[in-house]
Amino acid sequence: MALLSISEPGQGKPQAHAADNKVVKKRAIGIDLGTTNSLVAIASEGRAHALCDHDGLCLVPSVVHYAEDGKVTVGYEAWLKGAKDSRNTISSVKRLMGRGKEDIHYDLPYEIVSADNGGMPLIKTAAGNKSPVEVSAEILKTLVRRGEEELGGELEGAVITVPAYFDESQRQATKDAAQLAGIKVLRLLGEPTAAAIAYGLDRKQEETVMIYDLGGGTFDVSLMRLEQGVFKVLATGGDAALGGDDLDRTIIRWVLNEAGITDELSYAQLNSLASIARHAKHELTQSEQTQVTFEQWSGTLTREQFNTLIDVLVEQTIKACRRVLRDAKVTVDEISDVVMVGGSTRTPRVRERVSEFFGAEVHTEIDPDKVVAVGAALQADVLAGNKYGDDILLLDVIPLSLGIETMGGLMEKIIPRNTTIPVARAQQFTTYKDGQTAMSLHVLQGERELVSDCRSLAMFELKGIPPMVAGAAVIEVTFQVDADGLMEVQAKELSTGTVSSVVIKPSYGLEDKDIEKMIMDSYSSAASDKEARALQESRVEAERIIEALVSALVVDGQSLLSQAEYACLEEGILQLQKTIESGDSDAIHEASEALNEATLEFAGRRMNTQIKTALAGHSIEEID
């Protein structure tokens, strides 16, 4: 029987009673799927708040632990397990989404292996090789569950944020993870745009603002023009591989240098160093210096030294800001506000440099760790269909130019970067050989001239081109980028009107059949998880019954039972023990019930005896 859940007074939200309200609110959540930490938030009537656990902790570390028996842990618990089992504890998986093994230029505390079809590497865990998409899905599942618990039911969907600088592969991988987690993506929202929404900067007069987002693993800078209800991204830039983790790494290198350590480190040591570095960085935000200890070595790191260590990285972020200003043809003086997003913007040197460069004050009023999720929740609420007057219009851009490979390994741009999305562009091609019925297009993203300097997105195989003389066919290929920044391709032969079939082979992504298989696998493992638990429970119960009966027999068996009755109960115990070994939880349960029934008489007699013993030696008068 399901229990009716009652919230603590003052906490929890009132349940939407369909019978009472004419309008049942559609509930959706906002998710900030971060490199280091993730967060889920909900909004109602223009006000949003982050969802926290019973200990008041809101951030969910983006850490997933896989145990040998297949058990998956997410969050703080997983992070704790990482101290002893770093090999199976996956952190910063966002850096692997839509990326290849060759993109990773630093040490990871866990092992990665190349996938069969190239593409995204798999992570080796005790529970098998896992794709970054699967790992991210586990984090999403935890966040969705928190949302469902809070809202008391099923969700319409979620708005999930991605760095504005994320390319098509990275976005698609995020969407695939959501699909695997069973949540509908209402929109993939750029993190800077989400921050702008949270600050409600559109409420002022027309403003040009800069969103500076330095998270755990990525750096995003976006230039936005805001006016009443309209949020337009003018240009974006950043570095998809620069974040707080890199600031930490400068400390790690400093420690190894100071301590004179040159040997290769174990996964456990790398993990330990990462924690030590992060802690030191946090300390230096409040203090002028901090003591750093690693194994036998100990030393002092001052804020000044730390500033020197990170200056090169901070300069890289300023460079990205300059680039974005140029792209949008906006000068520094035109910027009215700068919004700081991401935990790493708490670093004093970062704030200093940004303030210096823009000559403006930087906004830090909203918790930089929560601002993105809050913005996502506000948008989710609107997209779920809840109207509150004028809705905001989000005009996002494609962060990198989209193009195809042409003769000689050159990249030809079809959709230039910073084009407002959604957008569609058509390009015409023709056949090379007589009777050619298929064609391959290599689609890329990037700004450089050579294919080798750009990001390979996918191979699009067009089939079903009607056979003609070489050069006679006119194949119009339409590249469509949707509001999430995801790409679709359609091809049509114009002279005959034949639509070609397009098979997509992503370079760093999962094919539809891969995802389907993962979903099927998760169903069967969820089912077997349930079965395993039921079996475990029935076994525990049965063993408890046996233990109780055996000790009762030792005490009273001889005195209260006839030989036949005693033998009967012994037989029952043996039977139950056999069933326990069978692994059939239903059978165990049945046998347990049967034995319980059989002992009722014995239990009754024991009770009587105990009462008599208790009463004996006391007069009636005493008991009254």
Added chain:
Amino acid sequence: MSLQPANYFELFSLPVSFQLENTQLEVAYKKLQSEFHPDRVVNADDRTRVQALQQASMINDAYATLKSPLKRAAYLLKLAGIDAEEHNQLHLDEAFLIQQMEMRETLASLIGDEDLEGLDAMKDSIDKEKTARLASFEAQFTASHFVEAKSIYNQLQFIYKLLDEIDKAEEKLLDY
């Protein structure tokens, strides 16, 4: 509701002309996107969502085309039945071509000398040429002298490309 304008100008309720009121375009664009953006139909059926995607893409294309003077010029020529991309060397002023080659050489030497100031000055002067040519295009097009207008458009293509190259060179020198 489906959008089926005769042309991009009509889509934004603007007159078909090279002269364009920027604020009018902005207002019209935002109004349309507020209505047709895919975010408005996130929970609708597949067909509605696909249609919204196509409409919004078209609106974005229309906006980008009309906002850029160069693209607007090409589009106007297209509406007048002229293929702006057809390059016929005979229509290009020989003097112009020689000038362009000289510009390229100047640019190359400025880059070689890492002369940022020189590049800035060059950019200013080419910008002035651009403005003059745009005005000239407008005059010719309004007078329906399409052949002349096309020729000026082709010249503008060269000029825009040159400006782009100066930009890239400056970026490189400033180490962006």
